[in-house]
Amino acid sequence: xxxxxxxxxxxxxxxxxxxxxxxxxxxxxxxxxxxxxxxxxxxxxxxxxxxxxxxxxxxxxxxxxxxxxxxxxxxxxxxxxxxxxxxxxxxxxxxxxxxxxxxxxxxxxxxxxxxxxxxxxxxxxxxxxxxxxxxxxxxxxxxx
Numbered sequence: 001x002x003x004x005x006x007x008x009x010x011x012x013x014x015x016x017x018x019x020x021x022x023x024x025x026x027x028x029x030x031x032x033x034x035x036x037x038x039x040x041x042x043x044x045x046x047x048x049x050x051x052x053x054x055x056x057x058x059x060x061x062x063x064x065x066x067x068x069x070x071x072x073x074x075x076x077x078x079x080x081x082x083x084x085x086x087x088x089x090x091x092x093x094x095x096x097x098x099x100x101x102x103x104x105x106x107x108x109x110x111x112x113x114x115x116x117x118x119x120x121x122x123x124x125x126x127x128x129x130x131x132x133x134x135x136x137x138x139x140x141x142x143x144x
Contacts, residue, residue, distance in 0.1 A: 001054050001075070010077050013056040024053040034108075036116055037137050039067040048072075060085045060098075061105035063116035066129035068094065080105070082117060088126060 001023070009023045012030065020031040020038055029049070031038035042049055050071030057064060060078040065085035068076060069092040076089055081098040082105045089096045105114040113121075119136055120129040 006054060006075070006077065009054055010056045013058065013077075013079075019058055021056045022049065022053050023056075024049055024051075035137075035140075036063045036067055036133055037140070039064055039071070040133060040137055043067050043071045059105055060089075061114050061117040062088055062120040062123070063114075063129055063133050065089050066120060066123070066126035067133065069126035070130060084117070084121070092126070 005023065009021050009028065012018075012028065013021045016030055018030045018032045019034060022029050022031070022042065027049075029042075050068065050073050052072060052074045054075045054077070055068055055073050056077040058079045060068075060076065060081045062082060062084040065088040069088060073094055075095045076097070078085075078096065078098040080100045080102055081089075081096065082102050084104070086096060086098065086101060105117045106112070107114050112118075116133060116136060119132045123129045123132070
């Protein structure tokens, strides 16, 4: 992927006000749901779209990082990345560029650690995070 394609993808993230943009070759997909639901959906949709892709995401916590690792993402841009997420991505050999690094991702109220970040905190691998994330997202969908 060229630098122009990377910058264009990050520019879409900012211009569209979306949560995540995934680029694989000439295909660009924009996602708007909060949290990790879109990444989980792409991981499970059977398309293998994340494999080798570039992801531009506003907030990358350990849960999002785990889904990107499992999906085979090649590169990540994060507006904000948590240190646990950064470690997971780098340990998987995924190139990461981030505007800001934080100890942890904070929840929307700003008064605690993000629930998915907390769920994945003690997980050693991306695979250990997956069932926790699936249960969390399923629970959120059942609340609606």
